[in-house]
Amino acid sequence: MKLTDISAPDYFHKVVDCQWACPAHTPVPEYIRLIAAGRYSDAYMINWKSNVFPGVLGRTCDRPCEPACRRGRVETDPVAICRLKRVAADYKDDIRGRLPRAGAPNGKRVALIGAGPASLTVARDLAPLGYRCVVFDQDRLAGGMMRTQIPKFRLPETVLDEEVGYILDLGIELVGGRRIDSMKALLAEDFDAVFVGSGAPRGRDLEVPGRAEAAARIHIGIDWLASVSFGHVSTIGKRVIVLGGGNTAMDCCRSARRLGGEDVRVVVRSGFEEMKASPWEKEDAMHEGIPIFNFMVPKAFLHADGRLTGMVFEKVKAEYDAKGRRKLVPAGEPDVTMECDDVLVAVGQENAFPWIERDIGIAFDDWGMPKVDPRTMRSTHPKVFFGGDAAFGPKNIIWAVAHGHEAALSIDMLCRGDNEAMENRPLPAVEVMSQKMGIHEWSYDNDVSRDERFRVPLREKEIALKDIRAEVELGFDPNLAFAEAQRCLNCDVQTVFTGQLCIECDACVDICPMDCITFTQNGAEEELRTRLKAPARNLTQDLYVADNLKTGRVMVKDEDVCLHCGLCAERCPTGAWDMQKHLIEMTHASDRCGSRV
Numbered sequence: 001m002k003l004t005d006i007s008a009p010d011y012f013h014k015v016v017d018c019q020w021a022c023p024a025h026t027p028v029p030e031y032i033r034l035i036a037a038g039r040y041s042d043a044y045m046i047n048w049k050s051n052v053f054p055g056v057l058g059r060t061c062d063r064p065c066e067p068a069c070r071r072g073r074v075e076t077d078p079v080a081i082c083r084l085k086r087v088a089a090d091y092k093d094d095i096r097g098r099l100p101r102a103g104a105p106n107g108k109r110v111a112l113i114g115a116g117p118a119s120l121t122v123a124r125d126l127a128p129l130g131y132r133c134v135v136f137d138q139d140r141l142a143g144g145m146m147r148t149q150i151p152k153f154r155l156p157e158t159v160l161d162e163e164v165g166y167i168l169d170l171g172i173e174l175v176g177g178r179r180i181d182s183m184k185a186l187l188a189e190d191f192d193a194v195f196v197g198s199g200a201p202r203g204r205d206l207e208v209p210g211r212a213e214a215a216a217r218i219h220i221g222i223d224w225l226a227s228v229s230f231g232h233v234s235t236i237g238k239r240v241i242v243l244g245g246g247n248t249a250m251d252c253c254r255s256a257r258r259l260g261g262e263d264v265r266v267v268v269r270s271g272f273e274e275m276k277a278s279p280w281e282k283e284d285a286m287h288e289g290i291p292i293f294n295f296m297v298p299k300a301f302l303h304a305d306g307r308l309t310g311m312v313f314e315k316v317k318a319e320y321d322a323k324g325r326r327k328l329v330p331a332g333e334p335d336v337t338m339e340c341d342d343v344l345v346a347v348g349q350e351n352a353f354p355w356i357e358r359d360i361g362i363a364f365d366d367w368g369m370p371k372v373d374p375r376t377m378r379s380t381h382p383k384v385f386f387g388g389d390a391a392f393g394p395k396n397i398i399w400a401v402a403h404g405h406e407a408a409l410s411i412d413m414l415c416r417g418d419n420e421a422m423e424n425r426p427l428p429a430v431e432v433m434s435q436k437m438g439i440h441e442w443s444y445d446n447d448v449s450r451d452e453r454f455r456v457p458l459r460e461k462e463i464a465l466k467d468i469r470a471e472v473e474l475g476f477d478p479n480l481a482f483a484e485a486q487r488c489l490n491c492d493v494q495t496v497f498t499g500q501l502c503i504e505c506d507a508c509v510d511i512c513p514m515d516c517i518t519f520t521q522n523g524a525e526e527e528l529r530t531r532l533k534a535p536a537r538n539l540t541q542d543l544y545v546a547d548n549l550k551t552g553r554v555m556v557k558d559e560d561v562c563l564h565c566g567l568c569a570e571r572c573p574t575g576a577w578d579m580q581k582h583l584i585e586m587t588h589a590s591d592r593c594g595s596r597v
Helices: 009-015 017-021 028-036 040-051 054-060 081-091 117-129 157-168 183-187 221-229 247-258 279-287 397-415 419-423 478-485 507-511 525-531 567-571
Strands: 109-113 132-137 173-176 193-196 218-220 239-243 263-267 296-304 307-320 326-330 336-339 342-345 384-386 429-434 436-438 493-497 517-520 543-546 554-558 577-585
Touching (some): 009 577, 028 040, 028 081, 040 054, 054 081, 054 157, 054 397, 081 478, 109 117, 117 132, 117 193, 218 221, 221 247, 221 342, 247 342, 384 397, 493 554, 507 517, 507 567, 517 525, 567 577
Parallel strands (some): 109 132, 132 173, 218 342, 239 342
Antiparallel strands (some): 296 307, 307 326, 429 577, 517 554
């Protein structure tokens, strides 16, 4: 098997599973250690550089980092990475003096369509370089879907205003209340680049019998949430049906409970496990007394004298073909009728680009989506870039932020005339630092906590359901935050092996609690994985293979199960093992140095 090149930027990055899984590649273990040390402002700034909205994401992120967390391989629950991010935001000092300022004007103008997370990230990255960033949005206030589609009981307006304000204070020009109706007209205004971050603004409708007749009490979920957010809607009927199984449906049903809905139900076509809503979103809805009915397909809206009275559903079941593809078929059970006063339709979102003319060089695919380079975020028009939901369809805030970073880097290269660099992107900055402070002492706490995941305190349900603006999650206090932070396995502190120093005494093999170190003859990877001390079955995680041993054998470590506890380095009599902290920072527009891929 080929020896491991640990100097490659992505090798140890991939071992830090949480950071690797995060679209913005936030240095998770680094900020968790700072939280444990009570350095909340430092932890916040690490997050702010990477994910731009720590206070927002600490409450609303879809948490792709947590399923990847290595803690989840040794017990049931991963580290509460997302909620620890919120701790940094809740307990930081005034960090405004640590933020960048608008750069000296460089003469370049960038238009950003939509004031959501993708556009704001682009503006945040470009403004300190001297770009004049003009953000257009049909709403008066910036924030996009963070403001219009996330209920205040999940994301208080003060948190959003603060973090949006940090960006606007960089000299960003917000043109609120202006809807862009023509890309051709905007390009004629002689901007050097245009970024489209308009989201997926159109909610899908449901065309079944009775839809038109009962239209007055049938609402599109994302539009209804926006109306609630801006105070245009403050009540709803007592009996409410929410159609859909995603996070928008969970926000709709929980909002309806707070606006007067006494009997609120969620009805989903799929099974419970197949719902697109995050597990914690479903759990929160059920905690508030909202039942979820699965495998039920809408068949008709019932109405009388133009008034909605209920819905009829067909019971279905899942069948799978030989290739494992699912198909919903009638279950052969009687139809189910539910009475209701209102229906909220949250069955998906779609992109809508009627304002982009089709003769200006922007190509679209068969589904009406722009053709976008996923690496540069550039469309087929050299000056137009896309990001967030507008680029690839509905995802979440952290993906929009990641797209914004990449687009800002591309726009900066375009405006500097460095088109070659746009394709051949700069490598991230990487530091590897030994953590030795003595023969058996490290600069980090390498004791593996045995605590199970700590639950975030919630506001009492009776109080929370009376006020749609009362935040439900209260967040960790410093003591709970410290205890949860101790569960982190410090996966960015890597076990680094120097073969020339090894005497092959097997002390590291004997003391390893996970049996992940083996000294053996080299071989093909597939075969080698089977004859390690513990077979390495997770093919998505690499083997660390090193040579320069006197016997001609190789050292093989299975990165999948290593706890980064440091016992191998403590036990090694020759210092062949060392614990080295690996810190990787992704390249943003402001990072104008570094080698090319």
